[in-house]
Amino acid sequence: MDFLTPVGWDEALELKASAPDALPITGGTDVMVELNLTARRPTALLDLTRIAAARQWSAEDGFVRLGAGVSYRRVIDEVGALLPGLAMAARTVGSPQIRNRGTVGGNLGAASPAGDSHPPLLATGAEVEAASVRGVRRIPIDDFFTGVKRNALAPDELITAVVVPISRGPQQFSKIGPRNAMVIAVCSFALALDPQREVIGTGIGSAAPTPIRAAKAEAFLTGELRERDLWHRRGPLPESVVEHFAGLVAAAAAPIDDVRGTAAYRRHALSVLARRTVNWAWDDYWTTGRAAA
Numbered sequence: 001m002d003f004l005t006p007v008g009w010d011e012a013l014e015l016k017a018s019a020p021d022a023l024p025i026t027g028g029t030d031v032m033v034e035l036n037l038t039a040r041r042p043t044a045l046l047d048l049t050r051i052a053a054a055r056q057w058s059a060e061d062g063f064v065r066l067g068a069g070v071s072y073r074r075v076i077d078e079v080g081a082l083l084p085g086l087a088m089a090a091r092t093v094g095s096p097q098i099r100n101r102g103t104v105g106g107n108l109g110a111a112s113p114a115g116d117s118h119p120p121l122l123a124t125g126a127e128v129e130a131a132s133v134r135g136v137r138r139i140p141i142d143d144f145f146t147g148v149k150r151n152a153l154a155p156d157e158l159i160t161a162v163v164v165p166i167s168r169g170p171q172q173f174s175k176i177g178p179r180n181a182m183v184i185a186v187c188s189f190a191l192a193l194d195p196q197r198e199v200i201g202t203g204i205g206s207a208a209p210t211p212i213r214a215a216k217a218e219a220f221l222t223g224e225l226r227e228r229d230l231w232h233r234r235g236p237l238p239e240s241v242v243e244h245f246a247g248l249v250a251a252a253a254a255p256i257d258d259v260r261g262t263a264a265y266r267r268h269a270l271s272v273l274a275r276r277t278v279n280w281a282w283d284d285y286w287t288t289g290r291a292a293a
């Protein structure tokens with residue numbers, strides 16, 4: 001097996017173009033498990049860890065551009081104040097060792113329905129920056145996940161970064177598993193309030209073939225908040241609104257029965273997560289007087 005070691009993106013993209021079967025490796029926390037436990041033997045590994053630019057992040061014009069090689073640990077420590085939902089999700093990933101090596105770029109590359117970074121990226125409307133020798137493009141996160149562990153990257157493309165709107169209001173992430181740490185989600189849910197645009201974003205993990213948004217739940221809550229003028233008037237959410245929102249979130253899922261849980265349990269759990277997170281986020285908004293437009 002060849003081990004390719006580019007030191008910059010240009011070199012990495014040239015290598016990927018000439019050897020599209022080369023398997024990218026960043027933190028290796030998915031790739032090494034696959035190599036060790038399965039018969040997968042790629043012809044080459046494309047090691048992206050020597051690319052300094054991949055480990056950089058920047059904040060500009062209301063967005064964070066998070067290099068594909070930024071670890072979960074650094075998301076939590078360095079970017080948490082700007083992207084609180086993503087940082088909450090990062091705190092639940094694996095163990096300290098996994099958070100030190102694992103990256104959001106690798107999570108997107110793996111495109112597992114259970115990837116913990118995906119729901120907050122969906123809830124905030126992030127974009128995946130994909131590059132090849134042909135150029136750079138931004139893929140809206142809604143179009144990125146194309147099937148179970150499949151994504152919209154072309155064979156010659158690499159993820160160079162993910163571009164995430166800086167938080168404009170409270171965000172939440174919640175995940176269910178059989179214990180508190182080292183757990184792949186039975187299901188997960190992310191919520192982002194945007195008081196400036198007066199919209200709600202959601203993301204559901206581990207309850208459909210791909211991570212998905214609960215579009216009807218978003219539209220319902222966005223409409224209720226506007227009609228009731230709650231963004232400006234401020235005050236608690238009516239219980240009936242919370243219940244209906246939670247029901248729409250559960251209905252958006254398309255879960256299966258598997259070793260981690262039944263479809264029925266996942267739907268029920270999602271409605272609980274939705275109810276809790278919307279109460280936490282909304283209470284944070286109206287009781288702390290965070291800025292509305």
Ligand SMILES: Cc1cc2nc3c(=O)[nH]c(=O)nc-3n(C[C@H](O)[C@H](O)[C@H](O)COP(=O)(O)OP(=O)(O)OC[C@H]3O[C@@H](n4cnc5c(N)ncnc54)[C@H](O)[C@@H]3O)c2cc1C
Nearest residue numbers: 026027028029030031093094103106107109110115116159
């Ligand atoms: C013990 C353990 C616990 C875990 N717990 C969790 C958890 O709680 N939540 C969770 O979501 N995940 C968990 N994982 C899975 C894994 O840690 C995450 O998916 C992590 O985000 C992968 O990042 P990485 O940098 O290690 O990716 P890698 O293993 O390097 O790569 C993952 C995939 O992405 C591709 N890839 C990597 N970089 C790029 C790139 N720049 N462009 C295109 N493709 C790329 C690789 O080819 C591979 O297919 C766990 C794994 C282990 C071993």
